[in-house]
Amino acid sequence: MSKKYNVAVVGATGAVGVTMLAILEERGFPVDNVYALASSRSAGKEIQFNDKTIVIEDLAEFDFKKAQIGLFSAGASISKVYAPIAAEAGCVVIDNTSQFRYDDHIPLVVPEVNPEKIANYKDHGIIANPNCSTIQMLVALKPIYDAVGIDRLNVATYQAVSGTGKEAIDELNQQSSDILNDEIISCDVYPKQIAFNVLPHIDVFLDNGYTKEEMKMVWETQKIMGDDNIKVNPTAVRVPVIYGHSEAIHLETKKKITVQEVNELYKNAPGITVLDDRNDGGYATAATESAGQDPVFVSRIREDISHPMGINLWVVSDNVRKGAALNSVQIAEILIQKYI
Ligand code: NAP
Ligand code: 12T
Numbered sequence: 001m002s003k004k005y006n007v008a009v010v011g012a013t014g015a016v017g018v019t020m021l022a023i024l025e026e027r028g029f030p031v032d033n034v035y036a037l038a039s040s041r042s043a044g045k046e047i048q049f050n051d052k053t054i055v056i057e058d059l060a061e062f063d064f065k066k067a068q069i070g071l072f073s074a075g076a077s078i079s080k081v082y083a084p085i086a087a088e089a090g091c092v093v094i095d096n097t098s099q100f101r102y103d104d105h106i107p108l109v110v111p112e113v114n115p116e117k118i119a120n121y122k123d124h125g126i127i128a129n130p131n132c133s134t135i136q137m138l139v140a141l142k143p144i145y146d147a148v149g150i151d152r153l154n155v156a157t158y159q160a161v162s163g164t165g166k167e168a169i170d171e172l173n174q175q176s177s178d179i180l181n182d183e184i185i186s187c188d189v190y191p192k193q194i195a196f197n198v199l200p201h202i203d204v205f206l207d208n209g210y211t212k213e214e215m216k217m218v219w220e221t222q223k224i225m226g227d228d229n230i231k232v233n234p235t236a237v238r239v240p241v242i243y244g245h246s247e248a249i250h251l252e253t254k255k256k257i258t259v260q261e262v263n264e265l266y267k268n269a270p271g272i273t274v275l276d277d278r279n280d281g282g283y284a285t286a287a288t289e290s291a292g293q294d295p296v297f298v299s300r301i302r303e304d305i306s307h308p309m310g311i312n313l314w315v316v317s318d319n320v321r322k323g324a325a326l327n328s329v330q331i332a333e334i335l336i337q338k339y340i
């Protein structure tokens with residue numbers, strides 16, 4: 001009989017945690033016991049996993065000696081406290097928060113880009129999962145980077161509210177309904193109206209005028225590509241979409257590459273689906289193609305008419321799946337195939 005693993009999902013009642021459980025089930029991950037952990041508010045509630053009823057447990061009371069793998073998505077402050085405790089107990093942590101991503105000794109992994117870094121889990125027993133916007137961008141850029149190099153990129157994101165969590169999904173739905181019914185709206189999660197609006201602000205503002213979400217794309221791209229010289233100029237924007245981040249990416253490559261060559265590269269690229277018919281509707285959008293699906297969709301591949309080394313891409317993917325839960329489960333699959 002092949003080996004089975006005990007898996008703890010931390011933040012199991014959240015937008016990402018629920019999807020982690022669904023993806024473990026869908027992909028037939030070899031689970032022996034699954035432990036669904038959340039705050040004391042959720043402890044005692046029941047969920048279904050592989051036709052079994054699982055009772056949600058309080059994270060604060062859980063003994064991590066019982067698990068070999070911990071999938072964490074309950075926020076950075078929770079990971080800061082509990083990931084080292086889990087790792088110390090012998091449970092390898094795959095962490096979805098920003099807590100450990102920029103630590104030199106902790107691998108930051110996109111399986112299609114740098115799977116070999118998973119081996120470094122041994123340093124601290126923790127592997128970090130990148131930010132959703134970085135993951136889908138790097139899946140799309142890796143084939144081009146390997147073929148011709150990338151000097152610089154400009155990117156504007158159009159990010160779904162599910163990236164913030166379940167309360168943000170509720171806020172978008174409630175504001176939309178209130179506005180359509182001529183009621184007064186309330187803004188609790190975001191500082192301004194998100195329904196029927198666009199906000200140039202994700203995560204906190206930093207001293208350089210960029211937001212932390214924007215700087216994550218800079219720091220994480222350089223770390224994952226292993227290239228401190230790649231220049232990244234991001235603008236991260238929240239849009240009233242529930243699932244699926246979109247990105248307009250403008251690349252400057254080191255050697256000239258044509259649209260036809262990019263299409264050729266994408267034919268054998270893992271995790272990518274090209275949809276680029278250059279006619280009405282012949283492109284991917286967040287709600288119609290990416291929501292609930294695994295691939296990173298690439299559309300609108302064009303040579304930049306203003307720059308000799310420029311290529312433009314439109315990249316769309318489900319932020320909760322490939323941007324978080326799926327990427328973590330793919331890391332766990334490699335971990336068990338090769339290392340534990
Ligand atoms: P969410 O829908 O708000 O869910 C938060 C989860 O954390 C819930 O399960 C919640 O449990 C749990 N939690 C909160 N406080 C806790 C505590 N004191 N002890 C134990 N569990 C606690 O948020 P989400 O969208 O799933 O995101 C969760 C985190 O994942 C984010 O903060 C972020 O760090 C990370 N994330 C990463 C990415 C990425 O880009 N890779 C994307 C999205 C999210 P209760 O239901 O009991 O409150
Ligand atoms: N603030 O994992 O609000 O660093 O969309 C992911 C998503 C932080 C993270 C968001 C965020 C993260 C968001």
